[in-house]
Amino acid sequence: MKDGKFVEQAKGMERPLTLSIDIKDNKIVQIKSQTNDMSTLEENTLNKMSNRIIKDQSISVDTVSGATVSSNGILDATQHAIKDAGGNIHDFEHQVQKSEETNDESDNYAKWIKKPSHIDKVENTDLVIVGSGISGLSAAVQAGYEDIKTIVLEKNGFVGGNGLGVEGMMGAQTAMQKKAGINFSKQEVVENELKTIQYQADGSFWVDLVNNTAENIDWLQKQGVQFDRVDDYHHTCPLPTFHWFKGGRGATGYVPFMEKKAKELGVDIRTSSPVIGLIYENKTVKGVYANIDDQVVQINAKAVIFASGGFGQDKKLVHRQGWNTKNMLFVGMKGSTGDAYKMAIAAGAKDAFDRSAPLITNYIQALPLGNGRDLLSGGPALWVNQDGVRFTDESITDRNAILQSQPFKFIKHGYLVFTRKMFAKYEANLQDLTEEQQKSMQGIDQFADQDEERALRILDRSVKENKGNSLYKADTLSELAEKVGLPVDDFVAQTKRYNQYCQNGEDEEYGKDRKFLVALDEDPYYIARLDQSYAISIGGIGENRHFEVIDDNWNKIPGLYAAGIDSAMQYKEIYTINLGGSCCAHCVNSGRHAVMNATEYIKSLD
Structure with a gap:
């Protein structure tokens, strides 16, 4: 490889970092940042990753725990520097001995009180x-x-x-x-x-x-x-x-x-x-x-x-x-x-x-995360299980946001059924967020930011992309059931009963409060598989x-x-x-x- 300083961009969690990577005598000798005002996390990650890369002359070293995105960005930038220097990437891909950064993942917890093989x-x-x-x-x-x-x-x-x-x-x-x-x-x-x-x-x-x-x-x-x-x-x-x-x-x-x-x-x-x-x-x-x-x-x-x-x-x-x-x-x-x-x-x-106890809510893969207390968490929507029938009062979130997920422990699959009109009304505060923004729980408190047109744009795009095969649209209830393989007759009969409860103002199955009884009486109809979003264990x-x-x-x-x-x-x-x-x-x-x-x-x- 030719000697020199190679300036590369390293992807970070919040922003890219500009790195200067020195190569001399076919070795990586220094990795420094040219970005001003680095955060403590950015500095710590760069210091640890550069030390590992230089020590082992490898881009197959461990990433820094809790800073995986930034660590991989530094590894990618180093790889680009090696290429720019005319080097062979394979020469720097050798595996190094993994540090004892984590313990055995098996159920043998006794390993966690065993003295390591060596102490430095x-x-x-x-x-x-x-x-x-x-x-x-x-x-x-x-x-x-x-x-x-x-x-x-x-x-x-x-x-x-x-x-x-x-x-x-x-x-x-x-x-x-x-x-x-x-x-x-x-x-x-x-x-x-x-x-x-x-x-x-x-x-x-x-x-x-x-x-x-x-x-x-x-x-x-x-x-x-x-x-x-x-x-x-x-x-x-x-x-x-x-x-x-x-x-x-x-x-x-x-x-x-x-x-x-x-x-x-x-x-x-x-x-x-x-x-x-x-x-x-x-x-x-x-x-x-x-x-x-x-x-x-x-x-x-x-x-x-x-x-x-x-x-x-x-x-x-x-x-x-x-x-x-x-x-x-x-x-x-x-x-x-x-x-x-x-x-x-x-x-x-x-x-x-x-x-x-978990901090857990429901989510739909095809849609951005909601705030845990909206249509996607139940409320006025209809929930059915794999048999096409209801299995709980959908408005339990109104009593405790975490309750929305509990019934899903006891069924194979749960589905949310709603209309376009319902989505526009009850999901008007849905934020159009990236996956990373969602994982950091951004936007969950934007209750006052209401925009029905934005909600419907998100819905239309999500149906088209259908991430995880989790969201479908149909003009009839029968077609909707077929989209996800539900028993058609049972599903249609359940929906008609539910609509009748809404019209009468009384849920004769689970006693759902009448303020949440909203009929599915206008196509197009939508059905979404409800999965769970897990934040913390307690x-x-x-x-x-x-x-x-x-x-x-x-x-x-x-x-x-x-x-x-x-x-x-x-x-x-x-x-x-x-x-x-x-x-x-x-x-x-x-x-x-x-x-x-x-x-x-x-x-x-x-």
């Missing part, structure tokens, strides 16, 4: 926090105030995790509510939540959480966290509990302030540093193994707090919850693969998987009220704590989202109190 470095600290989302950052700041030596290990290449997309949190009798003239009792919140899950939880978890919300929000504001307002989340909550982060996103109102405060307090936060194992000796947790800067590092710690963001990206675990993952859309953080759950179970933790690791991980006999596992959505014992299969922000409130509360209790444990060891 050993460090010592008081506390390790695994994850830097809402709960991880809450724990990190609290640890800073407790003045204990703390390392935060984040699998992704950036701080924030699932918390970047969180809109706000629940509060009861907060200063913001009092200022807004909002008044309701704490016990109303507890009662509402327990009724929703049919009292299938230890209510003391709810009492503790609700009693702490006001003080937690006050504490967050002292750290710099910014809130816009408090309300009932688009008039969907029975009580105005929802405290909106500034800009409606944790990425704006929560994460940057908490990260800054944690660092000011001396907390060591390391990104692109996945934990690959738990140090578990003599029935006590004594630290973790992690992959840091391509080295396997043993970190001896007196306590470990799991705050890793659940298992929402592990298809095997999601399927174990009872979901059909064949056409499922996974919209959460890529790094949320249940690592903490697997380590905890390997260490003998109580398996609370059967309690775990729960899985058994714990007590002090956020200490417990075993099957409710004995504490010394040194191990769980916060955030790695464990949430107050839920039972259903995320009670009808009182907005309870999960985020739990993440903040559990992060703080896990540290308080871990601090007592650490001091007891001295």
Whole structure:
């Protein structure tokens, strides 16, 4: 290859980067950015990828966890530089030994407490926090105030995790509510939540959480966290509990302030540093193994707090919850693969998987994601199963947005039936978004942006493209049934019965509220297969009220704590989202109190 500096464009998540790639003596010797004002994530990704490429002289190296798009962009740019230099790509495609960045994907969780075959470095600290989302950052700041030596290990290449997309949190009798003239009792919140899950939880978890919300929000504001307002989340909550982060996103109102405060307090936060194992000796947790800067590092710690963001990206675990993952859309953080759950179970933790609740809604592959409370989620539409008959009250979303997906666990396929007139009326706020924008949950709160013509343009284009063979149009009900292979006579008869219910104003099958009874009485007709969009899992690791991980006999596992959505014992299969922000409130509360209790444990060891 000829020597020289080759300027190439590298695709990034938000924008392309301009790279200068130096080649000398048939080797890649330097990869630098010519782009100004690089973000921390862009800098970290470029540094790690350039080091790997140069060290191994290969474009077949591992990508950086949580920065796959940017990593692949750097690899592609390097490949172009090799070509421009007259080199042979195959000379740089040799496979290098994969780092121990992730553990075995099998069900043998024992591997997660096995010491790696080699250790490059050993460090010592008081506390390790695994994850830097809402709960991880809450724990990190609290640890800073407790003045204990703390390392935060984040699998992704950036701080924030699932918390970047969180809109706000629940509060009861907060200063913001009092200022807004909002008044309701704490016990109303507890009662509402327990009724929703049919009292299938230890209510003391709810009492503790609700009693702490006001003080937690006050504490967050002292750290710099910014809130816009408090309300009932688009008039969907029975009580105005929802405290909106500034800009409606944790990425704006929560994460940057908490990260800054944690660092000011001396907390060591390391990104692109996945934990690959738990140090578990003599029935006590004594630290973790992690992959840091391509080295396997043993970190001896007196306590470990799991705050890793659940298992929402592990298809095997999601399927174990009872979901059909064949056409499922996974919209959460890529790094949320249940690592903490697997380590905890390997260490003998109580398996609370059967309690775990998902943040999940329905979607149609051919259409952009809706906001979870529109026609696509049920409401005035007609739902039928593989037999062409109804299987639930389609308006259950009006009571709890997450309920819309629950009946789909028990059928083979579910279909949404609607008319063009219905789509224009009820989907007027549907945003025309790219797939990446949808996965980042953009546009889901644009309730006021109404445009019927835009909605119909999206519908017409989507029918034509028909992504995933999921959306069809027909002039008759019989033809519509044939499009998806439903029993024609049963489907037509069901639709006629439903139309009669709409005309009479009474649903004689499921008692659907008459305000949602809208007849399908005008062609063209449409039918769409409803699949599920999975954002996060909530729960899985058994714990007590002090956020200490417990075993099957409710004995504490010394040194191990769980916060955030790695464990949430107050839920039972259903995320009670009808009182907005309870999960985020739990993440903040559990992060703080896990540290308080871990601090007592650490001091007891001295």
